[in-house]
Amino acid sequence: MSIIIKLDSILNQRGMKSNELARRIGITNANLSILKTGKAKAIRFSTLEAICDALDCEVSDIIEYRKDKENTDQNNSIMSQIHFHSDFYETIKNGNKTQTARVDEPVPELGKGEAIFDDKPSIEIRITKVTHKNFKELTIAEIKKDGFDTKEELWSVLLGFYPELEQTDHLMLIEFEAV
Missing domain, CATH: 1.10.260.40 (lambda repressor-like DNA-binding domains)
Structure with a gap:
C-alpha cells in the first residue's frame, strides 16, 4: 500500500x-x-x-x-521515494536521466527506491550515490546525468521548482538507475 x-x-x-x-x-x-x-x-x-x-x-x-501491485520485498523494508514531474517519466524509464538535483529535502537511503509521478506509474530505481555541491561546481557530465545539455537549461528548470535558489546554494545530487 x-x-x-x-x-x-x-x-x-x-x-x-x-x-x-x-x-x-x-x-x-x-x-x-x-x-x-x-x-x-x-x-x-x-x-x-x-x-x-x-x-x-x-x-x-x-x-x-x-494498492501495491505486488510486494516484491518480503522484508517490507522502507524504500526511498523520489517525486518527479511527469515530464521526466520517459527519460528516467529509458535511462537517459540518472540524476536529480534537490534542495532542502531529506537525504534518501542508498539502494532500492521508487520514482513517483503524479499521473504515471512509478518506476523502480536503485539509488547509487548522494553528493552535495553548489550549482556553479556542477560539471557538464553531471548536467547530462540530470537529462540536460547545458547549465542554462538545468538552471531554468531548477528555478521553476526553487525560485529563490542562488547559484551558490547547496544542491543534493541523487544518482540512480532504473531497475
Missing part, C-alpha cells in the same frame, strides 16, 4: 510555488518538502485543511492511496 502525495501537480496547476504555499499555511519550506516527498510520518488535519484552503482543492487532489 502506498500513500502518494500529489502536491507538486496541484501547485503547478495553481501556478503557486512551494515557498508561497508554506508561507500561506504557516509551515517551514523544509517541512513542506518533507510532506511533498512522502517522508512525513503523519499530517495534522489542521495542516491538511490549510493546504486545501490555500489551494482551493479537495484532499483527494493532493493525497492518493494506491
Whole structure:
C-alpha cells in the first residue's frame, strides 16, 4: 500500500510555488518538502485543511492511496521515494536521466527506491550515490546525468521548482538507475 502525495501537480496547476504555499499555511519550506516527498510520518488535519484552503482543492487532489501491485520485498523494508514531474517519466524509464538535483529535502537511503509521478506509474530505481555541491561546481557530465545539455537549461528548470535558489546554494545530487 502506498500513500502518494500529489502536491507538486496541484501547485503547478495553481501556478503557486512551494515557498508561497508554506508561507500561506504557516509551515517551514523544509517541512513542506518533507510532506511533498512522502517522508512525513503523519499530517495534522489542521495542516491538511490549510493546504486545501490555500489551494482551493479537495484532499483527494493532493493525497492518493494506491494498492501495491505486488510486494516484491518480503522484508517490507522502507524504500526511498523520489517525486518527479511527469515530464521526466520517459527519460528516467529509458535511462537517459540518472540524476536529480534537490534542495532542502531529506537525504534518501542508498539502494532500492521508487520514482513517483503524479499521473504515471512509478518506476523502480536503485539509488547509487548522494553528493552535495553548489550549482556553479556542477560539471557538464553531471548536467547530462540530470537529462540536460547545458547549465542554462538545468538552471531554468531548477528555478521553476526553487525560485529563490542562488547559484551558490547547496544542491543534493541523487544518482540512480532504473531497475
